[in-house]
Amino acid sequence: MAKVSHRIAVLQFCFALAVLAVLGRAAYVQVIQRERWAREAEEQRTVRVVLPARRGALYDRNRVPLAITQEFYHVGVAPNELEDIRAGFLLLVRNLGTSAPALDREFQARKRWIYLHGPFNATQVQPLRGVRGIHLDGEFQRFYPSRDLARPIIGGIDPDRSSGAAGLELSLDSILTGRPGEAVFLKDRAGRRYESPGRMVREPVAGNDVVLTLDAELQEIAEQGLDDALVQLKAESGDVVFLDPATGELLALASRQAVEGDHPRASTFTDPFEPGSTAKLFTAAALLVHRRVDTTDAVFAENGQWEMPVNSAGRTRTIHDAHPSKGKLTLAQAIQVSSNIAMAKFASRLSPEEQFETLRDFGFGTPTAAEFPSESRGRFARPDRWQPMYTRASLAMGYEIGVTPVQLASAYAAIANDGVLMAPTLVKEVRDPAGTLLYRHRPEPVRRVISSEIATRLRGFLREAVGEGGTGGRGQLSNYALLGKTGTAKRFEGGRYVEGEYTASFAALFPADHPQLAVIVKIDNPKGSYYGGLTAAPVTRTMLQQALASRRVAIDRGRFATRDSTPEEEPKSADAPAGKPAVVVPWPARLDRPSGSPLPVPSVEGRSVREAALALHRRGFRVNLQGIGRVVRTQPEAGDSAPPGTSVFVYAE
Amino acid sequence: MRLRGRHWAVIWLVILLCVLVAITTRQTAGFRTARRVRELREERLALEARRADLERRIRVASSRQVLVPVAQRQLGLHEPSDSEFILFALPRSGSGKR
Numbered sequence: 001m002a003k004v005s006h007r008i009a010v011l012q013f014c015f016a017l018a019v020l021a022v023l024g025r026a027a028y029v030q031v032i033q034r035e036r037w038a039r040e041a042e043e044q045r046t047v048r049v050v051l052p053a054r055r056g057a058l059y060d061r062n063r064v065p066l067a068i069t070q071e072f073y074h075v076g077v078a079p080n081e082l083e084d085i086r087a088g089f090l091l092l093v094r095n096l097g098t099s100a101p102a103l104d105r106e107f108q109a110r111k112r113w114i115y116l117h118g119p120f121n122a123t124q125v126q127p128l129r130g131v132r133g134i135h136l137d138g139e140f141q142r143f144y145p146s147r148d149l150a151r152p153i154i155g156g157i158d159p160d161r162s163s164g165a166a167g168l169e170l171s172l173d174s175i176l177t178g179r180p181g182e183a184v185f186l187k188d189r190a191g192r193r194y195e196s197p198g199r200m201v202r203e204p205v206a207g208n209d210v211v212l213t214l215d216a217e218l219q220e221i222a223e224q225g226l227d228d229a230l231v232q233l234k235a236e237s238g239d240v241v242f243l244d245p246a247t248g249e250l251l252a253l254a255s256r257q258a259v260e261g262d263h264p265r266a267s268t269f270t271d272p273f274e275p276g277s278t279a280k281l282f283t284a285a286a287l288l289v290h291r292r293v294d295t296t297d298a299v300f301a302e303n304g305q306w307e308m309p310v311n312s313a314g315r316t317r318t319i320h321d322a323h324p325s326k327g328k329l330t331l332a333q334a335i336q337v338s339s340n341i342a343m344a345k346f347a348s349r350l351s352p353e354e355q356f357e358t359l360r361d362f363g364f365g366t367p368t369a370a371e372f373p374s375e376s377r378g379r380f381a382r383p384d385r386w387q388p389m390y391t392r393a394s395l396a397m398g399y400e401i402g403v404t405p406v407q408l409a410s411a412y413a414a415i416a417n418d419g420v421l422m423a424p425t426l427v428k429e430v431r432d433p434a435g436t437l438l439y440r441h442r443p444e445p446v447r448r449v450i451s452s453e454i455a456t457r458l459r460g461f462l463r464e465a466v467g468e469g470g471t472g473g474r475g476q477l478s479n480y481a482l483l484g485k486t487g488t489a490k491r492f493e494g495g496r497y498v499e500g501e502y503t504a505s506f507a508a509l510f511p512a513d514h515p516q517l518a519v520i521v522k523i524d525n526p527k528g529s530y531y532g533g534l535t536a537a538p539v540t541r542t543m544l545q546q547a548l549a550s551r552r553v554a555i556d557r558g559r560f561a562t563r564d565s566t567p568e569e570e571p572k573s574a575d576a577p578a579g580k581p582a583v584v585v586p587w588p589a590r591l592d593r594p595s596g597s598p599l600p601v602p603s604v605e606g607r608s609v610r611e612a613a614l615a616l617h618r619r620g621f622r623v624n625l626q627g628i629g630r631v632v633r634t635q636p637e638a639g640d641s642a643p644p645g646t647s648v649f650v651y652a653e
Numbered sequence: 654m655r656l657r658g659r660h661w662a663v664i665w666l667v668i669l670l671c672v673l674v675a676i677t678t679r680q681t682a683g684f685r686t687a688r689r690v691r692e693l694r695e696e697r698l699a700l701e702a703r704r705a706d707l708e709r710r711i712r713v714a715s716s717r718q719v720l721v722p723v724a725q726r727q728l729g730l731h732e733p734s735d736s737e738f739i740l741f742a743l744p745r746s747g748s749g750k751r
Contacts, residue, residue: 064712065708070701071702121702121706122698122702122703123699123703123706125699126696126699129692129695145705145708145712146712194687195684195687196683217717220716220718221717224717478736479736544735545732545735546717546732549732557740613739623739
């Protein structure tokens with residue numbers, strides 16, 4: 001039998017071997033397999049999470065939000081984790097607005113997991129935070145606070161990729177999209193995650209905000225006006241464009257298509273149409289640029305019907321005038337009465353190249369390069385594809401050319417802008433999430449299309465077209481004059497003209513002097529009266545009246561009043577209080593003669609000038625204010641009789 | 654007094670405990686801060702959502718589509734034509750004395 005000391009030695013040796021084995025294994029695991037086990041431990045204890053970045057917002061020019069990104073939530077409920085099922089149930093129903101019977105059925109079915117898709121906003125889920133058994137799954141979602149306002153232009157995002165899918169959301173995607181962040185969360189055995197401030201790998205950076213040139217108020221006026229017009233005229237579709245001629249800023253773009261169940265598309269950019277007589281002005285511009293007419297030149301209007309020779313073989317084309325004219329017409333008169341015959345005759349003085357170049361310089365046949373994706377370039381063939389006689393006359397009448405409403409507005413804006421074509425734009429500013437200005441739109445001239453003198457003459461033509469004897473009289477406002485041109489064209493669809501279907505349009509510049517707005521109203525296939533002067537023109541007038549009456553629309557009313565007021569022509573009165581600031585009422589832009597039976601001038605003494613002006617106006621008098629504050633007397637005096645329309649001078653202290 | 658082996662063991666043990674407590678406290682404070690940051694962020698999100706909702710409701714309530722029919726029905730107002738309003742020119746600077 002071995003001695004005890006030997007047995008102890010053997011035991012110690014075995015123990016030492018075991019310790020060595022453990023140490024050896026530890027060294028192997030910690031030194032040789034270090035990375036592998038470190039990685040495995042990291043995966044068990046931590047989770048790497050991508051932190052989504054908030055997409056930038058879209059605002060109108062007055063910072064009215066049109067598209068914003070908010071965090072929305074889906075809610076998961078684990079009934080067996082709830083401490084008080086009844087309380088949890090009530091909390092969900094009360095805050096999420098879910099149907100109580102439906103949720104009750106889910107609970108009664110003893111499901112282990114109830115999923116409420118929502119999505120619910122942060123306000124709704126706030127009381128649910130921290131409640132055991134209720135799990136919130138948040139995600140950024142796009143939200144359009146102004147509902148459907150300008151939606152065809154704004155477009156939308158692809159929910160799967162959270163990137164722009166259409167409209168400005170698509171074209172401005174790189175500006176609006178932020179940079180996602182990354183963080184490492186700790187997790188416990190149960191998979192619960194714990195945030196730790198020290199484990200943020202990269203902060204998410206929100207996208208930039210874009211301030212658009214659109215004016216939400218004017219947009220609403222345009223959309224409402226167009227909706228009303230389509231109902232009233234039983235029309236198929238329509239477009240409205242409001243553009244600032246001086247800057248090229250697009251202020252409102254409304255599109256409507258009367259197809260049930262279909263979202264309106266931005267046809268102001270995508271759908272070219274044959275403009276008809278609204279395009280006559282551009283052939284007139286070509287004639288003036290190339291000096292093929294002077295003010296006295298006139299052509300015979302053929303009493304409304306003309307067999308135009310098309311080729312040397314004797315082939316002819318019948319041209320009609322909707323408003324037949326007898327005798328000869330100058331270029332201005334041809335525009336005024338919208339004579340196809342006179343314009344076709346005048347156009348024959350131009351070579352195809354000359355006519356093409358001028359129309360192309362106005363921007364037809366090329367996209368305007370506004371920030372809208374999938375913009376149509378329109379249809380405008382090169383002269384080598386023309387049938388010279390035929391096409392020249394067609395173009396002079398606004399046929400054989402397809403323009404988008406934005407192209408047409410831009411071309412009319414060039415006439416308002418003394419002949420300089422400006423690049424239309426939808427983006428006014430870009431700001432980073434902290435509000436720092438990154439980009440501000442500066443008016444961008446494309447080219448000088450016509451001289452200032454020719455632009456002035458063309459505006460004169462437009463003035464006559466909406467004046468007495470013109471086709472656009474119904475577009476004219478009572479006191480603030482506009483310039484305009486009507487258009488009525490047969491609809492061209494599927495490569496042919498559709499019999500009995502027309503596109504009515506009206507192009508306007510407002511106000512007549514120093515225009516601040518270029519307006520295009522286009523109505524497709526109105527029933528009944530289909531002429532632009534009877535359909536699109538009154539719609540334009542109504543919209544402009546509403547825009548003028550609205551305080552929020554971006555019109556410089558000061559320029560109206562300042563320009564129209566002519567202090568040096570105001571009647572001077574020895575009785576006018578000296579040293580008082582004169583408040584001048586620009587009334588009216590067009591002086592009409594007083595008419596109607598005389599009425600007594602109401603007594604307005606002691607009232608404020610505002611009340612006095614309203615009281616006098618209600619009786620049909622025009623008002624001319626001298627001074628501010630309380631009214632001391634009027635001329636004619638209270639009780640005197642004067643026909644409606646007479647100017648009453650109001651003297652205030 | 655001369656420190657013996659077991660004294661050193663106790664000292665090292667105390668140091669170890671102190672370090673462990675410091676690490677745990679720091680970690681706990683970190684978690685607490687992170688939770689507080691998250692709560693504040695959630696509160697901010699809730700407030701932003703509330704503000705956006707209120708702005709939307711104000712926008713809808715003051716939109717022409719809602720306001721104009723109400724003004725017509727309840728106050729008897731109507732959309733004015735341009736002959737029914739007056740634009741006032743501001744007095745020129747220096748033209749009057751106060």
